[in-house]
Amino acid sequence: MPNLLTIIIFFPLLGGLLISLIPRRNESIIRLTAVLFNVMTLGVVGVLCTLFDRTSSAVQFLESVPWIPDIGINYIVGVDGISLGLVFLTALLGLLAALATTSITKSVKEYFILYQILMTGMLGTFLALDLVLFYIFWETVLIPMFFLIGIWGGQRREYAAWKFFFYTLAGSFVMLLAIIAIYFLVTPHTFNMLEITSLAPHLNNNFQCVLFLMFFLSFAVKIPVFPFHTWLPDAHVEAPTPVSVILAGVLLKMGAYGLLRICVPYFPYALDYFAFSLGVLGAVNLIYGACAAFVQTDFKKMIAYSSVSHMGFVLLGVAAMNSTGLNGSLLEMFNHGIITGGMFLLVGVLYDRAHTREMTAFGGLSSTMPRYAFFLTIMALASFGLPGLSGFVGEFLSIAGIYFTFPWLAALSSIGLIMVVALFLTIIRKVLWGRPQSAVHWPDMGFDEMILLCPLVLITLGVGFYPEIILQFQRQAINLLVRMS
Amino acid sequence: MSVVVFYFLAFCIGASAVLSVTVRDVFHSAIWLTLTLLSIACLYFYLDAGFLGVIQILVYVGGIMTLFVFAIMLTARIGDRSIQQTNRQLWPGLLISAGAFTIMLKIILSGPWANLITLNPGIDLKVVGRALLTQYVLPFEFISIILLAALVGAIVIGKVKE
Amino acid sequence: MIPLEHIVVLSVFLLSVGIYGVLTQRNAIRFLISIELILNAANINLIAFNKYLSTPDGLGQVFALLVVGVAAAASVVGLVLIIAIYRLKKSVFTDDFNLLKW
Amino acid sequence: MNSSISFIVPEIILCTGATALLIAGAIGSRRRLLNIIAVMTVAISFFSMFAVPGNIHSVFSGMLINDAFSYVLRVFVLVVAMLSVLMSIGYTWPQEEDAGEYYFFILLATVSMMFAVSAGNMIMIYLSIEALSIISYILACYFKKDVLSTEAGVKYFLFGTLSTGLMLYGISLVYGLTGTLDLEKILIQLKVLEGYAPVLGLAAILIFAGFAFKASIVPFHVWVADVYNGAPWPVAAFFSIGPKAVGFALLIKVFFGYSLFLSSIWTGIAVILAVATMFVGNLSAFHQDNVKRLLAFSSVAQAGYIFAGLAMGLSGLKAAFFYIIIYTFMNMGAFACVSYLASDLSDIKALRGISRTSPAGAFILSVFLLSLAGLPPLAGFWAKFFILCSIIDARHYFLAGILVFNSCVAFFYYLKIVRTMYFDEPLSTVVSRKTSYSTLIVLASCCLMVIEAGIFPRILLDFLGLLFH
Amino acid sequence: MVKYVYLIPIFPFLAFWLNILLGKQLGRLSAWIAIGASLLSTILTFGIFFGMVTANVHNYTCSLGSWISINGQTLSLGILVDNLTLMMLSVVTVVGTLIQIYSVGYMSTDIRFTRYFAYISLFMASMLALVLVDDLLMLYIFWEGVGLCSCLLIAFWHEKPAAAAAGVKAFITTRIGDTGLLIGILILLASGHSLRFTDLGAVQGSEVLMTVAALLIFLGAMGKSAQFPLHVWLPDAMEGPTAISALIHAATMVAAGVYLVARSYVFFIDHPLALHTIAVIGAISAVMAASIACTANDIKRILAYSTISQLGLMMLALGVGGYVAGTFHLMTHAFFKALLFLGAGSVIHAVHTQDIHQMGGLLHRMKVTGITFIIGALALAGVGPLSGFWSKDEIFIALWQSGHPVLFAVAVLTSFLTAFYMARVIFVAFLGISRRQQQIHESPLVMTIPLIILAFFAVFLGFLGAPWCINGAFQHFISPAMHEVIHMNWGMVILSSILSLTAITLAYLIFVKGFRLPSSGEQYFVCFYKLIENKYYIDEIHEKIFIKPFHQLCSLFKKFDCMYIDGVIHAVATVTAVMASYIRRWQTGRIENYLFYQICGIFILLMVISGKLCRIF
Numbered sequence A: 001m002p003n004l005l006t007i008i009i010f011f012p013l014l015g016g017l018l019i020s021l022i023p024r025r026n027e028s029i030i031r032l033t034a035v036l037f038n039v040m041t042l043g044v045v046g047v048l049c050t051l052f053d054r055t056s057s058a059v060q061f062l063e064s065v066p067w068i069p070d071i072g073i074n075y076i077v078g079v080d081g082i083s084l085g086l087v088f089l090t091a092l093l094g095l096l097a098a099l100a101t102t103s104i105t106k107s108v109k110e111y112f113i114l115y116q117i118l119m120t121g122m123l124g125t126f127l128a129l130d131l132v133l134f135y136i137f138w139e140t141v142l143i144p145m146f147f148l149i150g151i152w153g154g155q156r157r158e159y160a161a162w163k164f165f166f167y168t169l170a171g172s173f174v175m176l177l178a179i180i181a182i183y184f185l186v187t188p189h190t191f192n193m194l195e196i197t198s199l200a201p202h203l204n205n206n207f208q209c210v211l212f213l214m215f216f217l218s219f220a221v222k223i224p225v226f227p228f229h230t231w232l233p234d235a236h237v238e239a240p241t242p243v244s245v246i247l248a249g250v251l252l253k254m255g256a257y258g259l260l261r262i263c264v265p266y267f268p269y270a271l272d273y274f275a276f277s278l279g280v281l282g283a284v285n286l287i288y289g290a291c292a293a294f295v296q297t298d299f300k301k302m303i304a305y306s307s308v309s310h311m312g313f314v315l316l317g318v319a320a321m322n323s324t325g326l327n328g329s330l331l332e333m334f335n336h337g338i339i340t341g342g343m344f345l346l347v348g349v350l351y352d353r354a355h356t357r358e359m360t361a362f363g364g365l366s367s368t369m370p371r372y373a374f375f376l377t378i379m380a381l382a383s384f385g386l387p388g389l390s391g392f393v394g395e396f397l398s399i400a401g402i403y404f405t406f407p408w409l410a411a412l413s414s415i416g417l418i419m420v421v422a423l424f425l426t427i428i429r430k431v432l433w434g435r436p437q438s439a440v441h442w443p444d445m446g447f448d449e450m451i452l453l454c455p456l457v458l459i460t461l462g463v464g465f466y467p468e469i470i471l472q473f474q475r476q477a478i479n480l481l482v483r484m485s
Numbered sequence B: 001m002s003v004v005v006f007y008f009l010a011f012c013i014g015a016s017a018v019l020s021v022t023v024r025d026v027f028h029s030a031i032w033l034t035l036t037l038l039s040i041a042c043l044y045f046y047l048d049a050g051f052l053g054v055i056q057i058l059v060y061v062g063g064i065m066t067l068f069v070f071a072i073m074l075t076a077r078i079g080d081r082s083i084q085q086t087n088r089q090l091w092p093g094l095l096i097s098a099g100a101f102t103i104m105l106k107i108i109l110s111g112p113w114a115n116l117i118t119l120n121p122g123i124d125l126k127v128v129g130r131a132l133l134t135q136y137v138l139p140f141e142f143i144s145i146i147l148l149a150a151l152v153g154a155i156v157i158g159k160v161k162e
Numbered sequence C: 001m002i003p004l005e006h007i008v009v010l011s012v013f014l015l016s017v018g019i020y021g022v023l024t025q026r027n028a029i030r031f032l033i034s035i036e037l038i039l040n041a042a043n044i045n046l047i048a049f050n051k052y053l054s055t056p057d058g059l060g061q062v063f064a065l066l067v068v069g070v071a072a073a074a075s076v077v078g079l080v081l082i083i084a085i086y087r088l089k090k091s092v093f094t095d096d097f098n099l100l101k102w
Numbered sequence D: 001m002n003s004s005i006s007f008i009v010p011e012i013i014l015c016t017g018a019t020a021l022l023i024a025g026a027i028g029s030r031r032r033l034l035n036i037i038a039v040m041t042v043a044i045s046f047f048s049m050f051a052v053p054g055n056i057h058s059v060f061s062g063m064l065i066n067d068a069f070s071y072v073l074r075v076f077v078l079v080v081a082m083l084s085v086l087m088s089i090g091y092t093w094p095q096e097e098d099a100g101e102y103y104f105f106i107l108l109a110t111v112s113m114m115f116a117v118s119a120g121n122m123i124m125i126y127l128s129i130e131a132l133s134i135i136s137y138i139l140a141c142y143f144k145k146d147v148l149s150t151e152a153g154v155k156y157f158l159f160g161t162l163s164t165g166l167m168l169y170g171i172s173l174v175y176g177l178t179g180t181l182d183l184e185k186i187l188i189q190l191k192v193l194e195g196y197a198p199v200l201g202l203a204a205i206l207i208f209a210g211f212a213f214k215a216s217i218v219p220f221h222v223w224v225a226d227v228y229n230g231a232p233w234p235v236a237a238f239f240s241i242g243p244k245a246v247g248f249a250l251l252i253k254v255f256f257g258y259s260l261f262l263s264s265i266w267t268g269i270a271v272i273l274a275v276a277t278m279f280v281g282n283l284s285a286f287h288q289d290n291v292k293r294l295l296a297f298s299s300v301a302q303a304g305y306i307f308a309g310l311a312m313g314l315s316g317l318k319a320a321f322f323y324i325i326i327y328t329f330m331n332m333g334a335f336a337c338v339s340y341l342a343s344d345l346s347d348i349k350a351l352r353g354i355s356r357t358s359p360a361g362a363f364i365l366s367v368f369l370l371s372l373a374g375l376p377p378l379a380g381f382w383a384k385f386f387i388l389c390s391i392i393d394a395r396h397y398f399l400a401g402i403l404v405f406n407s408c409v410a411f412f413y414y415l416k417i418v419r420t421m422y423f424d425e426p427l428s429t430v431v432s433r434k435t436s437y438s439t440l441i442v443l444a445s446c447c448l449m450v451i452e453a454g455i456f457p458r459i460l461l462d463f464l465g466l467l468f469h
Numbered sequence E: 001m002v003k004y005v006y007l008i009p010i011f012p013f014l015a016f017w018l019n020i021l022l023g024k025q026l027g028r029l030s031a032w033i034a035i036g037a038s039l040l041s042t043i044l045t046f047g048i049f050f051g052m053v054t055a056n057v058h059n060y061t062c063s064l065g066s067w068i069s070i071n072g073q074t075l076s077l078g079i080l081v082d083n084l085t086l087m088m089l090s091v092v093t094v095v096g097t098l099i100q101i102y103s104v105g106y107m108s109t110d111i112r113f114t115r116y117f118a119y120i121s122l123f124m125a126s127m128l129a130l131v132l133v134d135d136l137l138m139l140y141i142f143w144e145g146v147g148l149c150s151c152l153l154i155a156f157w158h159e160k161p162a163a164a165a166a167g168v169k170a171f172i173t174t175r176i177g178d179t180g181l182l183i184g185i186l187i188l189l190a191s192g193h194s195l196r197f198t199d200l201g202a203v204q205g206s207e208v209l210m211t212v213a214a215l216l217i218f219l220g221a222m223g224k225s226a227q228f229p230l231h232v233w234l235p236d237a238m239e240g241p242t243a244i245s246a247l248i249h250a251a252t253m254v255a256a257g258v259y260l261v262a263r264s265y266v267f268f269i270d271h272p273l274a275l276h277t278i279a280v281i282g283a284i285s286a287v288m289a290a291s292i293a294c295t296a297n298d299i300k301r302i303l304a305y306s307t308i309s310q311l312g313l314m315m316l317a318l319g320v321g322g323y324v325a326g327t328f329h330l331m332t333h334a335f336f337k338a339l340l341f342l343g344a345g346s347v348i349h350a351v352h353t354q355d356i357h358q359m360g361g362l363l364h365r366m367k368v369t370g371i372t373f374i375i376g377a378l379a380l381a382g383v384g385p386l387s388g389f390w391s392k393d394e395i396f397i398a399l400w401q402s403g404h405p406v407l408f409a410v411a412v413l414t415s416f417l418t419a420f421y422m423a424r425v426i427f428v429a430f431l432g433i434s435r436r437q438q439q440i441h442e443s444p445l446v447m448t449i450p451l452i453i454l455a456f457f458a459v460f461l462g463f464l465g466a467p468w469c470i471n472g473a474f475q476h477f478i479s480p481a482m483h484e485v486i487h488m489n490w491g492m493v494i495l496s497s498i499l500s501l502t503a504i505t506l507a508y509l510i511f512v513k514g515f516r517l518p519s520s521g522e523q524y525f526v527c528f529y530k531l532i533e534n535k536y537y538i539d540e541i542h543e544k545i546f547i548k549p550f551h552q553l554c555s556l557f558k559k560f561d562c563m564y565i566d567g568v569i570h571a572v573a574t575v576t577a578v579m580a581s582y583i584r585r586w587q588t589g590r591i592e593n594y595l596f597y598q599i600c601g602i603f604i605l606l607m608v609i610s611g612k613l614c615r616i617f
Helices: A004-021 A027-051 A081-099 A108-127 A131-140 A142-152 A157-185 A193-202 A205-222 A231-238 A241-266 A268-294 A299-320 A323-354 A370-383 A390-405 A407-431 A447-465 A468-484 B002-022 B026-046 B050-074 B090-109 B125-133 B137-158 C004-024 C028-052 C059-089 D002-007 D009-026 D031-051 D068-090 D099-118 D122-140 D147-178 D183-192 D194-215 D223-230 D233-257 D263-286 D291-311 D314-341 D359-373 D379-393 D397-423 D437-455 D457-467 E007-026 E029-055 E083-106 E113-132 E136-157 E161-190 E197-202 E207-224 E230-239 E242-251 E255-263 E265-269 E272-295 E299-319 E323-351 E367-381 E387-402 E405-430 E445-465 E473-478 E490-512 E519-533 E535-584 E591-616
Strands: A060-068 A073-079 E059-070 E073-082
Touching: A004 A027, A004 A060, A004 A073, A004 A081, A004 A108, A027 A081, A027 A108, A060 D457, A073 A081, A073 A108, A073 A131, A073 A193, A081 A108, A081 A241, A081 A323, A081 A447, A081 A468, A108 A131, A108 A142, A108 A241, A131 A142, A131 A157, A131 A193, A131 A241, A131 D379, A142 A157, A142 A241, A142 D397, A157 A193, A157 A205, A157 A231, A157 D379, A157 D397, A157 E535, A193 A205, A193 A241, A205 A241, A205 A268, A231 A241, A231 A299, A241 A268, A241 A299, A241 A323, A241 A468, A268 A299, A268 A390, A268 A407, A268 E535, A299 A323, A299 A390, A299 A407, A323 A370, A323 A390, A323 A447, A323 A468, A370 A390, A370 A407, A370 A447, A390 A407, A390 A447, A390 E059, A390 E161, A407 E161, A447 A468, A468 E059, B002 B026, B002 C004, B002 C028, B026 B050, B026 C028, B050 B125, B050 C028, B050 C059, B090 C004, B090 D194, B090 E591, B125 B137, B125 C059, B137 C059, B137 D099, B137 D122, C004 C028, C004 D147, C004 E591, C028 C059, C028 D147, C059 D122, C059 D147, D002 D009, D009 D031, D009 D099, D031 D068, D031 D099, D068 D099, D068 D233, D068 D314, D068 D437, D068 D457, D099 D122, D099 D233, D122 D147, D122 D194, D122 D233, D147 D183, D147 D194, D147 D223, D147 E591, D183 D233, D194 D233, D194 D291, D194 E591, D223 D233, D223 D291, D233 D291, D233 D314, D263 D291, D263 D397, D263 E535, D263 E591, D291 D314, D291 D379, D291 D397, D314 D359, D314 D379, D314 D437, D314 D457, D359 D379, D359 D397, D359 D437, D379 D397, D379 D437, D437 D457, E007 E029, E007 E113, E029 E083, E029 E113, E073 E083, E073 E113, E073 E136, E083 E113, E083 E242, E083 E255, E083 E323, E083 E445, E083 E473, E113 E136, E113 E242, E113 E255, E136 E161, E136 E207, E136 E230, E136 E242, E136 E255, E161 E207, E161 E230, E197 E265, E207 E230, E207 E255, E207 E265, E207 E272, E230 E242, E230 E299, E230 E535, E242 E299, E242 E323, E255 E265, E255 E299, E255 E323, E265 E272, E272 E299, E272 E405, E272 E519, E272 E535, E299 E323, E299 E387, E299 E405, E323 E367, E323 E387, E323 E445, E323 E473, E367 E387, E367 E405, E367 E445, E367 E490, E387 E405, E387 E445, E387 E490, E405 E490, E445 E473, E519 E535
Parallel strands: none
Antiparallel strands: A060 A073, E059 E073
């Protein structure tokens, strides 16, 4: 399989093209095609995982084709321990989100075409190893997302779509400048991310700092880091369920991935210089997100803000600059994708029944919808990092990592740990406990809904019990990263 | 002697030009413009470019000015003296054109004009004619396309279908 | 012979008067008149330089001749346009032509 | 002389065709015949470009220059002409018009543009600009019963004659300084004249004003919106690509090839003007509800990006060239598509919910608009990308920042149109559109170009690489 | 046999999944699955117990495989079985099994019967695992697990808002402690130490840092064991089913804090400051909770405060070096407190109230419950020769030997108060006249049999540690290194006997005879009483210091998001829009303006040129 990665990247797009040929009245065929293509993508990613050599820190399945030789832009894709987990996450959530589209009834064809483009963009972002290619995939995600929120979203969809779009656009333009700047600053000029890894650290300190900040700004919007996070609650809340899943599960990871892929290895001096600030931002994210979530009345918004909080762990892990922290950071990304993806699916399940997301409308679901209660409880517990579930491992590693570097920050973030617990217990209390608020009896989760959540729950439990499942893939790459930074 | 002639012509040109843009009546301003153009024709004679002078009188005074007068006649009532002829930016316009004059003068007078005193004895009309039909034949032909286009354009826009 | 500077000053003056006219006149026909002044300023330059330059190829005169032709064409089109808009708006004042804005 | 004639064979063909069209129009031929003649003329002229001898350097004693630059641009101008003619054929003319004369003007404008881009002498530059302008005035007010169209023509005329008049004055000064109008001889003379920078600067600025007027660079852009707005759709589309490209070609030719401007201040001035152009173009477009005006201002802003590339000197030249070519296709596509979809209305409301009634059209228009905005992987992205590369290479980080900010603003108004097409509910009135093959050809070719150059920009770059070798 | 020790938590764990996934199908059977699982664990525990005791093995460790690697250390899931473990295992399995049996009766009418047993199985699994693991991080993992189960079970009747709130409160409060524990673990990790309990004695490092680590670990213990000031959750936790209170909030989970301290005792020993802190905190908790218990009227709350107080005593004992005393009391307390809670549960089951003043004369109606409850109460009150008497004696001796008179006095006072409030409960609720008219029946056998068994333990367990009985078997067992012969300290025996008898007498005088203080003294007493009745206002203080600011902070952040961050974003957009509409107006539509712009542009360019070039010139 020489072109495995190219297949993975462009397979969804192929699906999109195919869908565009199907007449729009054949909705079920369109859905089926989309699901089929996502299943196959996941299959190919599965093959990738099995073929992946986990004892090596090198980039594997490297493909390199000259694209614009004039200025050295190449089509380079490759996968290493950092990206593999995220690719798997993308493919998995992509499939689940494609399945969870029963609530999408308007313009199904367009929806799936855009969705498939989105998939290509996301997979490409994680696999691209040329800065320009990376940027292109990064941007490719924007427009489908804009439409997916803007057309299929909730009440304030347009506001949310614009906000999302411009926040990220501004960020990514800054990144574009940084990409071009780095090209001209390194000698020989190159966009090859692997080559820059060895060239960029030799830049002088000021350049490193400025470029670091520029890249960071772009990633910060996507992650999102306080104070660039306000697009997230709006976008997540207004987006339809499957899009929220993708948004929270994958899109946020793009930023964090960029941080690991670009900021950390390229600018060791700057990373060192800004590590503390980064850590402070992480802690602020953690606490701020949890607090802001705590007082929301909208269920989805609470989950959205909790994402802000969780991404704080990712930042903390990066700020730690040691293998523990980075491992934790990367693992937390994966876990957060799984958990929050599940959370949004669960919110969607409820929304489909209640047609509202106000917390006051819920309550007592533990008695009326026991299966729902089971899934929500597990996801909530995993979210606040109950040991034995996946969330804990990532959080613990991140906190441990940051403790090794900045003990006081770890102490500060531990406040966040408590707040996150308060947040999720409150969610459980308000949604699951108490007396049912609604006179209408909502049916419990059906088979079709449970089948979506089962893999997520299994992964949550599996990673929680035995984190090596994921860690073994990323360890070597992280070690290399630590050696470089 | 020639100096006096030049200054006289220069005065005529300048004064009539100024009048042509300042008098109230459009008709009068057309007449002042005619005077300017005539003086310029004389200046051409003075500069040994008699052919150009003749062309100037023929094309401008004879052709273009006639057109102007026609146009003024066609668009009736606008010759009315009572109508305001200047727009609201009279003073800014004056200021900026005066400024432009000053600065252009300052720049231009720094030019190498004093070096150019070769004063060739005058170019033979034959030279001009030959140049026009050999070296500059393409522009010369091109002018005809332009005139054709202008003509057709004038017809297309000007004709009124009932 | 008078120095070249003097002729150039004259042409600059003519140009400035033309600019002044262009900026301040609201009558489109007077605008055209001002434009003619500008073109003639350039022509004076061409002729004068032709006279004073050492190259005896008559380039200045040729160009001036062409300019006169072009000026004629432009005037024709301009006047026709003015008449066309006069037919529609019964006005030749430029500040009345303000339907297209913002 | 023979070789001179063979050099201008394409132009001669165009002139012949134009005359034929004039006559055919005058004797009242059918519309279809006129269309065919126009298309055939441009096509034959295009193919005759292959027969242009390559071994001679200049023809008509230096009036025209035969180099790669002029060759490529002449071909390019013919492509523009072809697109314009095709769009004109597909366009539903709202009132009786003189089709023969219309094509006559389009073809003559093409001839002028071809002369302009291959000119080797200031005389030719002046004449071709003037010819192009005069024809443009006429084309702009081609709906002579329409107040807007006539007003556009008059405004264009008033603005244009002043610009060309000033340019002429500048040329006369150049003549005075160098004693010649031949560009190559001027180049030699300029070295002698280094002490007289101010006068040369004055001349350069006046000439620059003339070119900038065509290229619509602030503050010589003011006519753009009004004229595009008033002019018929195909004419506006033509203006936005043809004369603008010529303006830039001449800027490149005169200010780069012959470095009329002294490079020491060129960058400074150009950067300031580029910034102003971007800001004015984008911000003016920001609130537009009139799609035609919006596209007009967007074309001003695009000129700003191109000019920013030019400001960077030789490194930006290729980028600017790339941009011009890409810009032509996407802008033409956008104009053609809006005119087709909105059925000649220019209010943005006409595009409401068009994605339901005409999904393919909405998609293609989105492609053009997003490409104009610079979204990867469409061609517009690469255009901006190369411009940015040249800017950053020249260490003008601030300019790069401004360009990027402007791109953000631009995204807003381009997306506003896209949004209207996709988010809003369709208008209740069903509009029937006449879809002609020519429109389809225009849209398809532009769309293909935009996507193709987005995915494989290398082809175009290699092509341009030949130019700069 | 001992190598199958890992199965001990596995049985309940499997029971949990079986019950949670197949709950509906199983119905009543689920209870017996849970009970069966813990019975298996019990049997296995005792098998191992006797196996090790007879083989005279004191230590068994094994590793079940690595879990994660951090900072160069591989953390593996390891098992440590020593005598302390065995003691805890026995307590947990026995008490757990009995309480589950009891629950079958107690919860028989509940609609979420199966879920109850699922949770309780999960709890058993976590608790047993917690006891078994050999390092701090693993302990932390299960530590959180039991916390979760506690939370879920407190909020088991979540339809009651108070129960739901209590569940959340319990988890969050303990989480505060847990976070401390986590940081403590991190400190140890960061300084490169092994987290194994067996290695903790060898910890090197800066004294201050290690003391901090010890204190943080103790913070974890404080949270779990409800020590002042983190004790607030335990009284509220009484909203849960009483059987749960017995199992989790009296016998096992809350004792985990004490267990943790005992488990890491080698570490604490090295850091006297930490040890002192433990003693002081224990003392404060002991006396404070005991005093509150004297005024409380809710029978479960009385027991809850009593639990806090007794746990405080254990901590106190551990803090002064009384390792044996602390663990001994832990064991005895587990049984008699479970007994008391179950008895209380039985009473509540019958009378449907928790207020002791609405009970009365229960002894006649509910013979078994009454008698067993009184046995438990006497054991708690430290009346010899019941089990509490012996363990309390141990604590007194330890305190006396440590030579801290104040701490000793505190212990004495606590012990006095304990006897007093237990006597109060008995006099008010069980003796005296009945205040209820309706029929009160004795609970079914399935509930009373566990009571009887526990009463048996409450009576006789103390003899294990009684010096004259089997020569301090417990002492030698729990601390194998100790070889000296234990002697009876008659002084202490007399002291504690006098104490408890005095207290009971006083209670008799007040609550049966209606003896009142002279009115002059009463006035002073009233404010004091009020202070105690309001639980020293600790809940209010928590509310003021932590909860309210937290809510305010949250609202502030929300506002900050909407007003400031979004405000800035919107401001940027607005500024752009305003600028745009302004610039747009430049396009006036008047050609003279356009021309003016043009000339101005040229003029400015000329200025630039003349300025720049002329200077060069």
